[in-house]
Amino acid sequence: MSTKLPTEADILRPIQNTSKKYFILFGAAALALGIFLVGWMYQLSEGMIVTGLSDWGSSGGSPWGVYIGAFIWWVGIAHGGIILSAAVRLLGMDRYMPVARLAELLTIGGLSAAGFYIIVHMGRPDRMVTSVLGHYHITVNNSPLVWDVTVITAYFVLTATYLSLTIRYDITRLRDELPDRFEPFYKFMTIGYTEKEDEVIERMVWWIALAIIIMAPLLLHGGVIPWLFSLIPTMPAWAGAIQGPQFLTIALTSAISGVIILSYAFRWAYDWDHIITDDVFRGLTLWLGFFSLLFIWLQLHQVIDGSFLATASKTHATEAKVSNPFYLIPIATVTGVLAYIFAQAIRPSLFSKKRAIAISFLVLGSTLVEKTFFVVEGLLHPEFSMYEAVPGVYVPSLIEFSSILGTVGLVTLMFLVVAKVIPVVELHAVEHMQEGHGPGHESTRESATKPEVSHD
Template sequence: MSTETRLPTEEDILRPINTFTKTYVALYGISTLALVAFLVAWAYQLQQGLIVTGLGDWGSGGGSTWGLYIGAFIWWVGIAHGGIILSAAVRLLGMDRYMPVARLAEMLTIAGLSAAGFYILVHMGRPDRMVTSVIGHYHITVNNSPLVWDVTVITAYFVMTATYLGLTLRYDVSRLRDDLPDRFEPIYKLLTIGYTEEEDEVVERMVWWLAAAVIIMAPLLLHGGVIPWLFALLPAMPAWTGAIQGPQFLSIALTSAISGVILIAAAFRRAYDWDHIFTDDIFRGLLLWLGFFCLLFLWFQLQQLINGSFLGPLDSARATEHKLGHPIYILSMLMVLGTLTFIFLQGIRPALFSRARAILAGVVVLTATFLEKLLFVVEGFMDPHFDIYAATPGAYFPSAIEWLSLAGTIGMVVLLFLSLSKMVPVVELHAVEHMRGEHEHGGEPAETEVKA
C-alpha cells in the first residue's frame, strides 16, 4: 500500500462552473417548482387578502396577527447573520482551518437576507406599501417604525456582505478569467473593473476592517440587537419581554448558520468530489462549534424559563407554563439537546463521527430553531398582560400558503447557490493557495488517498 497526498487545485474549484449533471438539473427544477408554487399562492393571497392565511386579528378575533411569516423571517435573518459572523471570524481571527467554507457562509448571508426581505413584502399584504409607506416617508418612519428598522438593518447588512463578497471575488476572477465561461463576461468585467494586482494588499486590509465591523456590530444590529429589541422591549407581552432575548437570538443565529454551512458544504463535497477541500476535519470542527452554540442556546432558554416561573409576575409565570407545556417547544428543545449530546459523545469517541451524522445534526438543529421561532412569535400573542379577551382564546395554525412560503424561500436560496456556482468559484482561490502552501511548508496534508 502507498499513500498519495491529494491537494486542491484551480481545476477543482472551477469544476462546478464547468460541469452540468443530471442531479444539478433535477435540483434546479425542484427548487424552481417550489418557488413558483409559492409565487402562485402569493398571487392568490394578493387577490384575496391575508384572510386566506392562518393569521387572524389579535384580541376579539382570537387569533395571531404574526405567525409563520414572521417566524420564518426571524429564522432566515438569523441564518444570514450567523453566516457573515462565521466568515468574519475566519478572516479576523485567523481561523485558516475554515477558509474553504468562508465564501459559502458569505453566500448564505446574501441568500438568507434575500429570503428575509421577501418575507417583509409578503407579510405587508400589499407590496406597494414598501414604496408608499417605507421609502416615500423614510425620513419620518425611520424614527418610530419597527418595520422600517428591519428594512434598514437588512439593507445595511446586505450591502456590507455584497461588498465583502465582491472584494474577495476580484482576486479570483482576475486570475481565473481564462478558465471562466465567456457567457458571463459582463459580470466578470463589472467585478474586476479597475483591477490591478497592486490593490490586493489594500483589498485584504479592507476586508479585514469589514470583518471587524461585522463582529463589532453583531450584538448591536440585526439578530443581536434590533430584531430582538422589537420583542424584548414590549412590556405588555410577557412571553417576549426580557433582556435575555438579544443573546438568545444571537445563539440561535449562530447554531442555524453553522448548520446551514454544514449542509451546503456536504452537498458541494458530494457533488464535485471535494473530499480534499471540505475535509472531515472541517466538519468535525464545525460540529464542535455547533455544539458550543447549542449549549449557549439551551442555557439562555433555561435562564428565561427560570426567570419566568420562579416567584415572578403571574402573567409571566402563566406564559412560561404554557410554553413548557407546549409539545412543539418540548420537541425543539429535545432536538437541540439530542444534537448537543451526540456532539459531546463524538468528542469522547471520535469514531462516532460521520458526514451523514453531521448532516443529520444540521437538519435537526435547523428544524428545531425554526419551530422555536415560530412558537415564540405566536405564543407572544396568546399570553398578553392585558387579557381582556379571555372569552375568545387565541388559536393559530399555518395555512398551506404559509407552508408554501417556507418551501418557496428554501427553493429561492437553493437556486441562488446553484446559479452562483455556475458563475464564480464558491471556494476562494486564497483557500486553495493556503492549503497547498501549508503542505509545502510541512503542515498537515489536506487529505490522503490510499492506493493499492
C-alpha cells in the same frame, strides 16, 4: 484524510461541469418556489384572510405566525453565516477557509429570503413604497418594520461589498477558464483592477470583518431584531434583556448547520474530499455543539426566570410555553444533538459526516419551530387582554407552509446560479493548501489589532 492537493481546476468544476443532477435539483427548487408564488398570488387576490393569520379582537388568533417566525429564522442564518466568514478572516481560522465563501453566499441568500418575507407579510407589496420608502424620514424613528428593513438593507450592502472585494482576485487570475457568456459581469467586477490593490483589499476585508464582529451583538441579530421583542413589557413572554444573546446563539447554531449542509452538498457533488475535508466537518460540528449549549442554557434561564417568583402574567406565559409540544420537542431535539456532539468529542469514532448532516437538519428544523412558536405564543399571552372571552388560536395555512419550501427553493436557486458564475471556494484557500499548510492549520496573528496582509 486525502493527501491530494487542491487545484484551480477543482474549484472551477462547478462552473465548467453540469450534470443531470444539477438540472433535477434546479427543477425541484424552481417548483418549490413556483408553488409558493402561486399561493402568494392567491393571497394577494383574496387578502391575508386566506392565511392562518388574523387580527386580535373578536376573531381571536394571532396577527403574526410562520411568516414572522421564518423571517427571524432566515435573518439569523444570514447573520450567523457572515459572522462565521468574518471570524475566519479576522481570527486566522484557516481550517475553515474552504467554506468561508459558502457562508458569505448563505448570508446573501438568507437576507434575500428574509426581505421577501417582509413584502409577503405586508399584504400589499406597494406598501413598501407608500409606507416605508415614501415616509422613511418619519417612520425610521418609531417603526419596527422600518428598523427591520434598514438593518437587512445595511447588512446586505455590507455583505455584498465584502464578497465583491474578495472575488476580484479570483476572477482576474481565473479569467481564461471562466465562461465567456458572463464576460460583461466579469469586466464590471474587475473594473480598474491591478495587482497593487491586493494588499489594500486584504486590509479592507479585514476591517469589514472586524466591523461585522462588532456590529453583530449590537445592531444585528443580537441587537435590533431582539430589541423589537424584548422592549415590549406588555408581552411577558418576550420582555427581557436575555432575548439579545438568545437570538444570537440561535442564529449561530442555524448558520453553522446551514454551512455544514452546503459544504457536504458541494463536496459530494464535485468530489471535494481534499478541499472540504473531514477535519472541517469535525470542527464545524464542535462549534455547533458549543452554540447549541449556549442556546439550551439561555432557554433554561428564561424558564427559571418565568417560573420562580415571577409576576402572574409571566408565570402564566411560562407555564403555557413549557406545556406545549411545539416548544418541548425543539428543545429536546437540540438537547439530543448536544448530547451526541458531546459524546462524539469524548469518543471520536462516533463522528460521521452523515450524522453531522442529520443533526444539522434537526437543528435547522428545531430553530424554525422554536422561533415561530416564540412569536405566536408571545402574542397569545399579553399582559392585558381586551378579549378574554375569545381564546387565541393559530393554525398555519398551506400557503404559509409553502412559503418555507419556497424560500428554501429561492436560496437553492441562488446557489445553483452563482456556482455557475464564480468559484464558491476562494482561490486563496486553494493556494493556502497548496503551500503545504493544510486545511487543519491554524495561523496566528502577530497582533490582534492590526490586519496581517497575506495572499496564502
